[in-house]
Amino acid sequence: MRIHHLDCGCMCPFGGALFDGFSKGPRAHLCCHCLLLETDRDGLVLVDTGFGEGDVGDPSRLSRMFRLLNNIQFDPARTAVAQLRKLGFQAADVRHILLTHLDFDHAGGLADFPNATVHLMQDEHAAVQQLRGFLPRRRFVPVQWRGISRWQLYREEGDQWYGFESVRSVVDDVLLIPLRGHTAGHAGIAVRGEDGWVLHAGDAYFFRHEIGQTSRRCPPGLRLYQRLMDTDHDRRVINQHRLRALSLEQPQLAIFCSHDARELARYS
Template sequence: MKIHHLNCGCMCPIGGSLFDGFSRGLTAHLVCHCLLIETDRGLVLIDTGFGMQDIQSPTSRLSPFFIAFNNIQFDRKYTAIHQIQQLGFSASDVRHIVLTHLDFDHAGGLEDFPEATVHVMQAEMDAARDRHGFITSRRYRSQQWDEVKHWKFYESGGEPWFGFKAVRDLDGLPPEILLIPLVGHTRGHAGVAIDTPQGWLLHAGDAYFYRHEMDAANRRCTPGLRAYQWMMEVDRASRLLNQDRLHALSVDRAKDVNLFCSHDAIELKAFAHKPSSSHN
Protein backbone atom coordinates (compact mmCIF):
# COMPACT_ATOMS: atom_id res chain seq x y z
CA MET A 1 0.00 0.00 0.00
CA LYS A 2 1.37 3.38 -1.02
CA ILE A 3 -0.21 6.64 0.12
CA HIS A 4 0.11 9.99 -1.62
CA HIS A 5 -0.85 13.22 0.15
CA LEU A 6 -2.47 15.60 -2.35
CA ASN A 7 -3.63 19.20 -2.18
CA CYS A 8 -6.86 19.27 -4.18
CA GLY A 9 -7.91 22.83 -3.52
CA CYS A 10 -6.61 26.24 -2.54
CA MET A 11 -8.68 28.74 -0.57
CA CYS A 12 -7.35 32.16 0.42
CA PRO A 13 -9.89 33.90 2.66
CA ILE A 14 -9.29 37.49 3.72
CA GLY A 15 -7.72 37.51 7.15
CA GLY A 16 -4.23 36.10 6.69
CA SER A 17 -2.82 34.69 9.92
CA LEU A 18 -6.14 35.24 11.67
CA PHE A 19 -7.17 32.15 9.68
CA ASP A 20 -4.10 30.01 9.05
CA GLY A 21 -1.76 31.20 11.79
CA PHE A 22 1.23 31.86 9.51
CA SER A 23 0.46 34.05 6.48
CA ARG A 24 1.93 37.56 6.61
CA GLY A 25 -0.27 39.13 3.96
CA LEU A 26 -3.95 39.98 3.71
CA THR A 27 -5.05 36.49 2.63
CA ALA A 28 -4.70 33.10 4.28
CA HIS A 29 -3.69 29.82 2.67
CA LEU A 30 -5.97 26.83 3.24
CA VAL A 31 -5.66 23.50 1.43
CA CYS A 32 -7.87 20.51 0.65
CA HIS A 33 -5.81 17.61 1.99
CA CYS A 34 -6.79 14.43 0.14
CA LEU A 35 -5.21 10.99 -0.04
CA LEU A 36 -4.53 8.74 -3.00
CA ILE A 37 -3.94 5.14 -1.93
CA GLU A 38 -2.41 2.55 -4.23
CA THR A 39 -3.87 -0.85 -3.31
CA ASP A 40 -4.05 -4.29 -4.90
CA ARG A 41 -7.68 -3.43 -5.71
CA GLY A 42 -6.88 -0.28 -7.65
CA LEU A 43 -6.59 3.31 -6.56
CA VAL A 44 -8.61 4.65 -3.63
CA LEU A 45 -9.16 8.39 -3.27
CA ILE A 46 -10.03 9.89 0.12
CA ASP A 47 -12.01 13.07 -0.59
CA THR A 48 -11.67 14.84 -3.92
CA GLY A 49 -11.40 18.57 -3.27
CA PHE A 50 -12.54 20.63 -6.25
CA GLY A 51 -13.01 19.03 -9.67
CA MET A 52 -12.46 19.99 -13.28
CA GLN A 53 -16.05 21.15 -13.75
CA ASP A 54 -15.71 23.38 -10.69
CA ILE A 55 -12.66 24.96 -12.29
CA GLN A 56 -14.27 25.38 -15.70
CA SER A 57 -17.64 26.71 -14.54
CA PRO A 58 -17.50 27.65 -10.87
CA THR A 59 -20.65 29.76 -10.64
CA SER A 60 -22.82 26.99 -12.08
CA ARG A 61 -21.45 24.48 -9.58
CA LEU A 62 -20.68 26.38 -6.38
CA SER A 63 -22.36 28.93 -4.17
CA PRO A 64 -21.30 32.53 -4.92
CA PHE A 65 -21.28 33.06 -1.16
CA PHE A 66 -18.61 30.42 -0.56
CA ILE A 67 -16.65 31.33 -3.69
CA ALA A 68 -16.29 34.85 -2.30
CA PHE A 69 -16.03 34.04 1.41
CA ASN A 70 -13.30 31.40 0.91
CA ASN A 71 -11.67 33.23 -2.02
CA ILE A 72 -11.38 29.90 -3.85
CA GLN A 73 -8.50 29.70 -6.34
CA PHE A 74 -9.66 27.90 -9.48
CA ASP A 75 -6.64 26.20 -11.05
CA ARG A 76 -6.62 22.74 -12.65
CA LYS A 77 -3.27 21.93 -11.03
CA TYR A 78 -5.12 21.50 -7.73
CA THR A 79 -7.60 18.95 -9.08
CA ALA A 80 -7.23 15.31 -8.09
CA ILE A 81 -7.57 14.15 -11.70
CA HIS A 82 -4.65 16.34 -12.83
CA GLN A 83 -2.40 15.17 -10.02
CA ILE A 84 -3.34 11.53 -10.54
CA GLN A 85 -2.50 11.84 -14.24
CA GLN A 86 0.82 13.46 -13.31
CA LEU A 87 1.57 10.32 -11.28
CA GLY A 88 1.05 8.22 -14.41
CA PHE A 89 -2.47 6.97 -13.68
CA SER A 90 -5.81 7.55 -15.41
CA ALA A 91 -9.29 8.30 -14.14
CA SER A 92 -10.35 4.68 -14.67
CA ASP A 93 -7.63 3.52 -12.28
CA VAL A 94 -9.56 5.13 -9.41
CA ARG A 95 -11.89 2.34 -8.33
CA HIS A 96 -13.16 3.79 -5.05
CA ILE A 97 -13.68 7.20 -3.47
CA VAL A 98 -14.24 7.43 0.29
CA LEU A 99 -15.70 10.74 1.49
CA THR A 100 -15.43 12.33 4.90
CA HIS A 101 -18.56 14.30 3.93
CA LEU A 102 -20.29 15.90 0.96
CA ASP A 103 -19.38 19.56 1.38
CA PHE A 104 -18.55 21.42 -1.84
CA ASP A 105 -14.80 21.46 -1.12
CA HIS A 106 -14.64 17.71 -0.51
CA ALA A 107 -16.89 16.24 -3.23
CA GLY A 108 -16.25 18.51 -6.21
CA GLY A 109 -14.11 16.00 -8.11
CA LEU A 110 -16.47 13.01 -7.93
CA GLU A 111 -17.58 13.25 -11.55
CA ASP A 112 -13.96 13.26 -12.77
CA PHE A 113 -13.93 9.53 -11.90
CA PRO A 114 -17.13 8.14 -13.46
CA GLU A 115 -16.30 4.48 -12.87
CA ALA A 116 -15.47 4.84 -9.19
CA THR A 117 -17.72 3.64 -6.39
CA VAL A 118 -18.36 6.42 -3.86
CA HIS A 119 -18.52 5.46 -0.18
CA VAL A 120 -20.17 7.80 2.34
CA MET A 121 -22.28 7.64 5.48
CA GLN A 122 -26.03 7.31 4.86
CA ALA A 123 -26.71 10.16 7.30
CA GLU A 124 -24.55 12.45 5.18
CA MET A 125 -26.48 11.77 2.00
CA ASP A 126 -29.74 12.21 3.90
CA ALA A 127 -28.54 15.62 5.08
CA ALA A 128 -27.39 16.59 1.58
CA ARG A 129 -30.82 15.76 0.17
CA ASP A 130 -32.60 17.80 2.87
CA ARG A 131 -31.12 21.17 2.01
CA HIS A 132 -32.91 23.76 4.13
CA GLY A 133 -31.36 26.90 5.55
CA PHE A 134 -28.78 29.37 4.30
CA ILE A 135 -25.62 27.36 4.97
CA THR A 136 -27.02 23.90 4.22
CA SER A 137 -28.42 24.93 0.84
CA ARG A 138 -25.03 26.35 -0.14
CA ARG A 139 -22.63 23.77 1.31
CA TYR A 140 -24.22 20.81 -0.49
CA ARG A 141 -24.10 21.10 -4.28
CA SER A 142 -25.93 18.26 -6.00
CA GLN A 143 -24.44 19.43 -9.31
CA GLN A 144 -21.18 17.90 -8.09
CA TRP A 145 -22.54 14.37 -7.75
CA ASP A 146 -25.76 14.05 -9.78
CA GLU A 147 -23.92 11.97 -12.41
CA VAL A 148 -22.34 9.53 -9.93
CA LYS A 149 -23.46 6.02 -10.89
CA HIS A 150 -22.15 3.87 -8.05
CA TRP A 151 -22.85 4.67 -4.40
CA LYS A 152 -22.33 2.72 -1.19
CA PHE A 153 -23.94 4.03 1.99
CA TYR A 154 -23.14 3.01 5.56
CA GLU A 155 -24.69 3.17 9.01
CA SER A 156 -22.73 3.91 12.16
CA GLY A 157 -21.66 0.97 14.29
CA GLY A 158 -19.38 -2.01 14.28
CA GLU A 159 -16.39 -3.07 16.33
CA PRO A 160 -14.90 0.03 18.04
CA TRP A 161 -11.65 1.63 16.90
CA PHE A 162 -9.65 3.15 19.81
CA GLY A 163 -12.97 3.80 21.55
CA PHE A 164 -14.64 5.33 18.47
CA LYS A 165 -17.45 3.71 16.53
CA ALA A 166 -16.19 2.32 13.24
CA VAL A 167 -17.53 1.07 9.93
CA ARG A 168 -15.40 -1.86 8.80
CA ASP A 169 -15.37 -4.03 5.68
CA LEU A 170 -16.27 -1.26 3.27
CA ASP A 171 -17.63 -2.93 0.15
CA GLY A 172 -14.81 -3.76 -2.28
CA LEU A 173 -12.14 -1.98 -0.24
CA PRO A 174 -9.15 -3.46 1.59
CA PRO A 175 -9.90 -4.23 5.27
CA GLU A 176 -7.24 -1.70 6.28
CA ILE A 177 -9.57 1.22 5.38
CA LEU A 178 -12.31 2.19 7.87
CA LEU A 179 -14.89 4.94 8.27
CA ILE A 180 -14.90 6.57 11.72
CA PRO A 181 -18.12 8.56 12.40
CA LEU A 182 -17.28 12.04 13.74
CA VAL A 183 -20.60 13.86 13.78
CA GLY A 184 -20.85 17.60 14.41
CA HIS A 185 -19.51 19.50 11.42
CA THR A 186 -22.23 17.74 9.42
CA ARG A 187 -24.80 15.09 10.32
CA GLY A 188 -22.89 12.31 8.57
CA HIS A 189 -19.32 13.50 8.88
CA ALA A 190 -16.71 10.75 9.28
CA GLY A 191 -12.98 10.34 9.46
CA VAL A 192 -11.15 7.75 7.38
CA ALA A 193 -8.63 5.49 9.13
CA ILE A 194 -5.96 3.52 7.27
CA ASP A 195 -3.94 0.75 8.89
CA THR A 196 -0.33 0.94 7.67
CA PRO A 197 2.90 -0.81 8.69
CA GLN A 198 3.91 2.45 10.42
CA GLY A 199 0.67 2.64 12.42
CA TRP A 200 -2.77 4.08 11.85
CA LEU A 201 -3.32 7.17 9.71
CA LEU A 202 -6.52 9.10 10.40
CA HIS A 203 -7.90 11.64 7.95
CA ALA A 204 -10.13 13.57 10.36
CA GLY A 205 -11.77 15.66 7.65
CA ASP A 206 -13.35 18.79 9.14
CA ALA A 207 -13.64 17.41 12.69
CA TYR A 208 -11.06 20.11 13.43
CA PHE A 209 -9.45 22.79 11.26
CA TYR A 210 -6.22 23.95 12.87
CA ARG A 211 -3.13 21.95 13.83
CA HIS A 212 -2.80 23.44 17.31
CA GLU A 213 -6.26 22.18 18.24
CA MET A 214 -4.49 18.84 18.72
CA ASP A 215 -1.57 20.16 20.81
CA ALA A 216 -0.84 18.19 23.98
CA ALA A 217 -0.92 21.45 25.97
CA ASN A 218 -2.12 24.97 25.21
CA ARG A 219 -4.76 23.90 22.69
CA ARG A 220 -5.84 26.82 20.55
CA CYS A 221 -7.46 27.85 17.28
CA THR A 222 -7.20 30.99 15.21
CA PRO A 223 -10.16 33.40 15.44
CA GLY A 224 -11.02 32.98 11.76
CA LEU A 225 -11.14 29.18 11.82
CA ARG A 226 -12.94 29.14 15.15
CA ALA A 227 -15.65 31.35 13.63
CA TYR A 228 -15.79 29.25 10.46
CA GLN A 229 -16.26 26.04 12.44
CA TRP A 230 -19.05 27.69 14.41
CA MET A 231 -20.73 28.88 11.20
CA MET A 232 -20.60 25.43 9.57
CA GLU A 233 -21.47 23.18 12.52
CA VAL A 234 -24.80 21.37 12.75
CA ASP A 235 -24.32 19.93 16.24
CA ARG A 236 -22.01 21.94 18.50
CA ALA A 237 -22.05 19.54 21.42
CA SER A 238 -21.09 16.58 19.23
CA ARG A 239 -18.47 18.58 17.33
CA LEU A 240 -16.73 19.72 20.49
CA LEU A 241 -16.99 16.29 22.09
CA ASN A 242 -15.40 14.65 19.05
CA GLN A 243 -12.64 17.27 18.99
CA ASP A 244 -11.90 16.47 22.64
CA ARG A 245 -11.84 12.75 21.86
CA LEU A 246 -9.52 13.29 18.90
CA HIS A 247 -7.25 15.41 21.06
CA ALA A 248 -7.08 12.66 23.66
CA LEU A 249 -6.34 10.14 20.91
CA SER A 250 -3.56 12.29 19.45
CA VAL A 251 -1.93 12.65 22.88
CA ASP A 252 -2.54 9.25 24.47
CA ARG A 253 -1.98 7.12 21.37
CA ALA A 254 0.58 9.24 19.55
CA LYS A 255 2.71 6.17 18.83
CA ASP A 256 -0.22 4.32 17.29
CA VAL A 257 -2.15 6.98 15.35
CA ASN A 258 -1.12 9.94 13.17
CA LEU A 259 -4.01 12.25 12.40
CA PHE A 260 -4.57 15.34 10.29
CA CYS A 261 -7.46 17.54 9.17
CA SER A 262 -8.49 18.69 5.71
CA HIS A 263 -7.47 22.32 5.51
CA ASP A 264 -4.25 22.98 7.45
CA ALA A 265 -1.42 23.71 5.02
CA ILE A 266 1.30 23.11 7.62
CA GLU A 267 -0.05 19.63 8.37
CA LEU A 268 -0.18 18.79 4.67
CA LYS A 269 3.42 19.90 4.17
CA ALA A 270 4.57 17.84 7.14
CA PHE A 271 2.86 14.65 5.97
CA ALA A 272 3.82 15.08 2.33
CA HIS A 273 7.51 15.33 3.23
CA LYS A 274 7.67 12.50 5.75
CA PRO A 275 9.62 9.47 4.50
CA SER A 276 6.78 7.35 5.89
CA SER A 277 4.21 9.12 3.71
CA SER A 278 4.52 6.31 1.19
CA HIS A 279 3.46 3.73 3.83
CA ASN A 280 4.94 0.90 1.78
Protein backbone atom coordinates in the same frame (compact mmCIF):
# COMPACT_ATOMS: atom_id res chain seq x y z
CA MET B 1 -0.51 0.17 0.96
CA ARG B 2 1.16 3.32 -0.35
CA ILE B 3 -0.34 6.67 0.68
CA HIS B 4 0.00 9.85 -1.38
CA HIS B 5 -0.98 13.17 0.22
CA LEU B 6 -2.57 15.53 -2.32
CA ASP B 7 -3.62 19.18 -2.18
CA CYS B 8 -6.80 19.31 -4.25
CA GLY B 9 -7.80 22.92 -3.72
CA CYS B 10 -6.51 26.23 -2.46
CA MET B 11 -8.59 28.73 -0.49
CA CYS B 12 -7.05 32.08 0.43
CA PRO B 13 -9.50 33.98 2.65
CA PHE B 14 -8.58 37.51 3.61
CA GLY B 15 -7.36 37.66 7.18
CA GLY B 16 -3.96 35.99 6.87
CA ALA B 17 -2.77 34.53 10.15
CA LEU B 18 -6.21 35.07 11.69
CA PHE B 19 -7.19 32.01 9.63
CA ASP B 20 -4.09 29.88 9.12
CA GLY B 21 -1.82 30.96 11.99
CA PHE B 22 1.26 31.64 9.84
CA SER B 23 0.67 33.89 6.80
CA LYS B 24 2.43 37.27 6.89
CA GLY B 25 0.28 38.97 4.26
CA PRO B 26 -3.45 39.71 4.06
CA ARG B 27 -4.41 36.34 2.57
CA ALA B 28 -4.42 33.00 4.40
CA HIS B 29 -3.58 29.69 2.79
CA LEU B 30 -5.96 26.79 3.39
CA CYS B 31 -5.56 23.53 1.48
CA CYS B 32 -7.86 20.63 0.58
CA HIS B 33 -5.91 17.66 1.94
CA CYS B 34 -6.91 14.48 0.11
CA LEU B 35 -5.35 11.03 -0.07
CA LEU B 36 -4.57 8.69 -2.93
CA LEU B 37 -4.14 5.09 -1.80
CA GLU B 38 -2.40 2.44 -3.88
CA THR B 39 -3.81 -0.88 -2.69
CA ASP B 40 -2.81 -4.40 -3.62
CA ARG B 41 -6.34 -5.73 -4.13
CA ASP B 42 -8.68 -2.78 -4.62
CA GLY B 43 -6.80 -0.63 -7.11
CA LEU B 44 -6.60 3.10 -6.49
CA VAL B 45 -8.67 4.65 -3.73
CA LEU B 46 -9.29 8.36 -3.12
CA VAL B 47 -10.14 9.89 0.24
CA ASP B 48 -12.09 13.07 -0.59
CA THR B 49 -11.74 14.80 -3.97
CA GLY B 50 -11.41 18.53 -3.30
CA PHE B 51 -12.47 20.75 -6.19
CA GLY B 52 -13.01 18.99 -9.51
CA GLU B 53 -12.75 19.83 -13.17
CA GLY B 54 -16.42 20.87 -13.19
CA ASP B 55 -15.77 23.45 -10.47
CA VAL B 56 -12.69 24.81 -12.25
CA GLY B 57 -14.51 24.97 -15.59
CA ASP B 58 -17.60 26.64 -14.15
CA PRO B 59 -16.94 28.27 -10.75
CA SER B 60 -20.43 29.76 -10.78
CA ARG B 61 -21.89 26.38 -9.91
CA LEU B 62 -20.54 26.98 -6.39
CA SER B 63 -22.17 29.46 -4.06
CA ARG B 64 -21.06 33.05 -4.65
CA MET B 65 -20.98 33.51 -0.88
CA PHE B 66 -18.40 30.74 -0.39
CA ARG B 67 -16.41 31.70 -3.47
CA LEU B 68 -15.92 35.18 -2.01
CA LEU B 69 -15.66 34.23 1.66
CA ASN B 70 -12.98 31.60 0.99
CA ASN B 71 -11.37 33.34 -1.99
CA ILE B 72 -11.22 29.99 -3.80
CA GLN B 73 -8.38 29.60 -6.31
CA PHE B 74 -9.69 27.55 -9.25
CA ASP B 75 -6.46 25.92 -10.42
CA PRO B 76 -6.88 22.99 -12.88
CA ALA B 77 -3.48 21.59 -11.88
CA ARG B 78 -4.74 21.03 -8.32
CA THR B 79 -7.67 18.80 -9.27
CA ALA B 80 -7.28 15.21 -8.14
CA VAL B 81 -7.58 13.89 -11.70
CA ALA B 82 -4.76 16.18 -12.90
CA GLN B 83 -2.51 15.07 -10.05
CA LEU B 84 -3.24 11.41 -10.75
CA ARG B 85 -2.20 11.87 -14.38
CA LYS B 86 1.02 13.48 -13.22
CA LEU B 87 1.69 10.36 -11.14
CA GLY B 88 1.15 8.17 -14.20
CA PHE B 89 -2.42 7.04 -13.45
CA GLN B 90 -5.74 7.54 -15.23
CA ALA B 91 -9.14 8.46 -13.82
CA ALA B 92 -10.40 4.98 -14.72
CA ASP B 93 -7.84 3.46 -12.32
CA VAL B 94 -9.74 4.87 -9.31
CA ARG B 95 -12.13 2.18 -8.14
CA HIS B 96 -13.26 3.63 -4.80
CA ILE B 97 -13.78 7.09 -3.30
CA LEU B 98 -14.31 7.47 0.45
CA LEU B 99 -15.79 10.81 1.48
CA THR B 100 -15.53 12.43 4.88
CA HIS B 101 -18.65 14.43 3.95
CA LEU B 102 -20.37 16.20 1.06
CA ASP B 103 -19.37 19.86 1.50
CA PHE B 104 -18.53 21.65 -1.75
CA ASP B 105 -14.76 21.54 -1.13
CA HIS B 106 -14.69 17.79 -0.54
CA ALA B 107 -17.00 16.32 -3.20
CA GLY B 108 -16.22 18.50 -6.23
CA GLY B 109 -14.22 15.86 -8.10
CA LEU B 110 -16.69 12.97 -7.89
CA ALA B 111 -17.76 13.26 -11.53
CA ASP B 112 -14.12 13.06 -12.66
CA PHE B 113 -14.02 9.38 -11.64
CA PRO B 114 -17.10 7.76 -13.21
CA ASN B 115 -15.91 4.19 -12.58
CA ALA B 116 -15.54 4.61 -8.83
CA THR B 117 -17.87 3.44 -6.09
CA VAL B 118 -18.49 6.27 -3.61
CA HIS B 119 -18.45 5.30 0.09
CA LEU B 120 -20.27 7.57 2.53
CA MET B 121 -22.15 7.53 5.81
CA GLN B 122 -25.87 6.99 5.25
CA ASP B 123 -26.86 9.96 7.44
CA GLU B 124 -24.76 12.27 5.25
CA HIS B 125 -26.41 11.03 2.06
CA ALA B 126 -29.88 11.35 3.58
CA ALA B 127 -29.24 14.90 4.81
CA VAL B 128 -28.62 16.29 1.31
CA GLN B 129 -31.66 14.77 -0.37
CA GLN B 130 -33.84 17.76 0.52
CA LEU B 131 -31.79 20.83 1.35
CA ARG B 132 -33.55 23.45 3.44
CA GLY B 133 -32.24 26.68 4.88
CA PHE B 134 -29.83 29.39 3.79
CA LEU B 135 -26.53 27.68 4.63
CA PRO B 136 -27.27 24.08 3.56
CA ARG B 137 -28.36 25.26 0.11
CA ARG B 138 -25.00 26.97 -0.35
CA ARG B 139 -22.55 24.55 1.23
CA PHE B 140 -23.92 21.43 -0.48
CA VAL B 141 -23.85 21.45 -4.30
CA PRO B 142 -25.94 18.57 -5.76
CA VAL B 143 -24.58 19.12 -9.25
CA GLN B 144 -21.24 17.82 -7.94
CA TRP B 145 -22.70 14.34 -7.47
CA ARG B 146 -25.47 14.43 -10.08
CA GLY B 147 -25.36 11.21 -12.09
CA ILE B 148 -23.40 9.27 -9.47
CA SER B 149 -25.18 5.93 -9.14
CA ARG B 150 -22.59 3.74 -7.43
CA TRP B 151 -23.04 4.65 -3.78
CA GLN B 152 -22.09 2.42 -0.85
CA LEU B 153 -23.75 3.77 2.30
CA TYR B 154 -22.91 2.85 5.89
CA ARG B 155 -24.56 2.98 9.30
CA GLU B 156 -22.77 3.61 12.58
CA GLU B 157 -21.96 0.03 13.44
CA GLY B 158 -19.00 -2.27 13.27
CA ASP B 159 -15.62 -2.61 14.94
CA GLN B 160 -13.92 -0.43 17.53
CA TRP B 161 -10.88 1.59 16.51
CA TYR B 162 -8.91 3.12 19.41
CA GLY B 163 -12.15 3.57 21.33
CA PHE B 164 -14.11 5.03 18.40
CA GLU B 165 -16.98 3.29 16.67
CA SER B 166 -15.82 2.32 13.21
CA VAL B 167 -17.36 1.04 10.02
CA ARG B 168 -15.25 -1.34 7.97
CA SER B 169 -15.57 -0.45 4.30
CA VAL B 170 -15.20 -2.93 1.45
CA VAL B 171 -11.66 -1.64 0.96
CA ASP B 172 -9.05 -3.60 2.95
CA ASP B 173 -7.39 -1.73 5.83
CA VAL B 174 -9.58 1.36 5.41
CA LEU B 175 -12.23 2.30 7.99
CA LEU B 176 -14.88 4.99 8.25
CA ILE B 177 -14.85 6.56 11.75
CA PRO B 178 -18.12 8.41 12.55
CA LEU B 179 -17.28 11.94 13.72
CA ARG B 180 -20.57 13.74 13.32
CA GLY B 181 -21.09 17.38 14.20
CA HIS B 182 -19.59 19.35 11.33
CA THR B 183 -22.25 17.69 9.17
CA ALA B 184 -24.94 15.11 9.88
CA GLY B 185 -22.87 12.17 8.67
CA HIS B 186 -19.31 13.44 8.90
CA ALA B 187 -16.67 10.71 9.22
CA GLY B 188 -12.94 10.38 9.52
CA ILE B 189 -11.11 7.86 7.34
CA ALA B 190 -8.56 5.59 9.03
CA VAL B 191 -5.98 3.91 6.79
CA ARG B 192 -3.43 1.27 7.71
CA GLY B 193 -0.33 2.28 5.74
CA GLU B 194 3.19 0.93 5.57
CA ASP B 195 4.12 2.71 8.83
CA GLY B 196 0.91 2.08 10.78
CA TRP B 197 -2.46 3.78 11.03
CA VAL B 198 -3.21 7.31 9.85
CA LEU B 199 -6.47 9.16 10.41
CA HIS B 200 -7.82 11.70 7.96
CA ALA B 201 -10.12 13.59 10.34
CA GLY B 202 -11.79 15.67 7.63
CA ASP B 203 -13.34 18.78 9.16
CA ALA B 204 -13.63 17.39 12.70
CA TYR B 205 -11.02 20.06 13.43
CA PHE B 206 -9.41 22.77 11.26
CA PHE B 207 -6.14 23.77 12.91
CA ARG B 208 -3.09 21.71 13.90
CA HIS B 209 -3.02 22.95 17.49
CA GLU B 210 -6.55 21.77 18.18
CA ILE B 211 -5.02 18.34 18.79
CA GLY B 212 -1.68 17.13 20.17
CA GLN B 213 -1.77 19.32 23.27
CA THR B 214 -3.84 19.48 26.41
CA SER B 215 -5.75 22.65 25.48
CA ARG B 216 -7.16 23.77 22.17
CA ARG B 217 -5.67 26.68 20.25
CA CYS B 218 -7.20 27.97 17.02
CA PRO B 219 -6.96 31.35 15.20
CA PRO B 220 -10.08 33.45 15.71
CA GLY B 221 -11.12 33.57 12.04
CA LEU B 222 -10.93 29.80 11.69
CA ARG B 223 -12.64 29.29 15.04
CA LEU B 224 -15.56 31.44 13.84
CA TYR B 225 -15.73 29.60 10.51
CA GLN B 226 -15.91 26.24 12.28
CA ARG B 227 -18.79 27.48 14.41
CA LEU B 228 -20.61 28.82 11.35
CA MET B 229 -20.38 25.44 9.62
CA ASP B 230 -21.52 23.26 12.55
CA THR B 231 -24.73 21.29 12.13
CA ASP B 232 -24.47 19.89 15.67
CA HIS B 233 -22.11 22.07 17.69
CA ASP B 234 -22.14 20.02 20.90
CA ARG B 235 -21.43 16.78 19.07
CA ARG B 236 -18.63 18.38 17.05
CA VAL B 237 -16.97 19.70 20.22
CA ILE B 238 -17.25 16.29 21.90
CA ASN B 239 -15.66 14.52 18.94
CA GLN B 240 -12.92 17.10 18.67
CA HIS B 241 -12.15 16.61 22.37
CA ARG B 242 -12.00 12.83 21.81
CA LEU B 243 -9.55 13.32 18.93
CA ARG B 244 -7.38 15.57 21.09
CA ALA B 245 -7.35 12.91 23.82
CA LEU B 246 -6.49 10.22 21.27
CA SER B 247 -3.61 12.30 19.90
CA LEU B 248 -2.14 12.55 23.41
CA GLU B 249 -2.73 8.91 24.33
CA GLN B 250 -1.40 7.54 21.02
CA PRO B 251 1.27 10.03 19.82
CA GLN B 252 2.49 7.55 17.20
CA LEU B 253 -0.79 7.93 15.32
CA ALA B 254 -0.69 10.32 12.36
CA ILE B 255 -3.83 12.46 12.60
CA PHE B 256 -4.51 15.34 10.21
CA CYS B 257 -7.44 17.43 9.03
CA SER B 258 -8.52 18.72 5.63
CA HIS B 259 -7.49 22.36 5.56
CA ASP B 260 -4.29 22.97 7.53
CA ALA B 261 -1.50 23.63 4.99
CA ARG B 262 1.24 23.12 7.59
CA GLU B 263 -0.08 19.63 8.34
CA LEU B 264 -0.16 18.80 4.64
CA ALA B 265 3.43 19.98 4.23
CA ARG B 266 4.49 17.76 7.13
CA TYR B 267 3.11 14.63 5.49
CA SER B 268 3.96 15.52 1.92
